[in-house]
Amino acid sequence: MEMSAEEAQARVDLAAAFRLVAHYGWDDLIFTHLSCRVPGPEHHFLINPYDMMFEEITASSLVKIDVEGNPVGPSDHPVNPAGFTIHSAIHMSREDAMAVMHLHTPHGQAVSAMEFGLLPHTQTAMIAKHTVAYHDYEGIATDLDERERLVQDLGEKHAMILRNHGTLAVGATVGECFLRLYFLERACQAQVMMLAAGHDRLNTPPQGVEQKVAGQTPPAMVAMAAGALAWPALLRKLDRMDPSFRN
Template sequence: MEGKVSEEEWKLRVDLAAAYRLIAHYGWDDLIFTHMSVRIPGPEHHFLLNPYNLMFEEVTASSLVKVDMAGNPVDPTPFIANPAGFTIHSAVHMSREDANAVIHLHTPHGQAVAAHGEGLLPLTQTAMLVRGDLAFHDYEGVATDHDERERIVADLGHKNAMLLRNHGTLSVGSTVGEAFIRIYFLERACQAQIMALSAGEAINHPPQGTPEIAAEQGAQGLKLAAQFLAWPALLRKAYRLDPHFAT
């Protein structure tokens, strides 16, 4: 696909393919299930999505499928698309101009915290950095009903991360890197919470007021990390792991 699409689209393809490879590297994939998507600039409302029959570790920039708002392929493709799997993503993309990238995962730690009555607790610095930007959506069954999109959008509001109750985690960003850094922090916070709660009842809670301070610091620092620090480093890591993703 390189040279057959615009330079802007190709860069988005490389970033998204890198995100798929990194998700697989960190063990956050769920066989072929869940998705990450990115909006292609322009009036057509087209998006890039993973082929439904590839493992995340197999995704490349060229294999990503260009879909419309219904999740249907725009161009002929040898790969399988999954319109039903685009339900959550399309809801967020269509309602938020700033939500250029959407990541949705089903990790065990994310699902465990999503099933916890109190959701994400302010037990660690990582949790406190993202907790103020976290929304919740109640489980309604496998997300194939397009009517659910309105409720997902209403629950997300202006937040940039979400716990889908009894289901998993979600993040959005103006770039793939921004969405990835958000999901990284959220997943690490969920993992730490499960580990802390399993260690016994002697939990040290932060002093009053500090979760709010950390939330403000997280909102300010995340975009900087995504744009200039962590995401460029993660891209270098993706190339070291397997540069084939960028083909």
């Protein structure tokens, strides 16, 4: 299969993200989705083959589709229409959303079902919270009409809690998107654990601290931390564990 060097790198990065999701235990059999726009004017993007576990996915097994969900080039693998609905909406509306990742983790689903959403009671939550949007549940996302509402609810934010459903993040690179999702998922995990003490027994941060942390962690800082620090380290980790994601 002939492709540009940019597409080849995008495939490696996205395959790495799938392996990392599996490594951290965030996968849901075959039922969630990560995607990446292929560099170029065509607005094609890569998404997971619907019949593969995340731990199996390699750079070459990713499926390239257009914004209508049609395969671009030959592929032996199907694509989940619900994944297409959510991801195509964001890819088409946000030029900066080169990568979109969506999970159904127990912790993310638990927080998505909480009336108060993500609480600012941990440092990680405060890093994530100021860029989190919310979208109400409308059923399994097969209705193309939902795309407009998804986009409107996301706005210019970089992460989203899909009510009664799960979590989502976007990024200008796969690494940036993954780091945002990591912060959100860790915040959700901590929230579920801390609520074991009861909502009324939590220590609320001093007034103004949440806003201070938001100012200390602007989008550009997260992007820099991902690109220069965290993502290269994660790729080295995967290469030590199992470099077959690059195939």
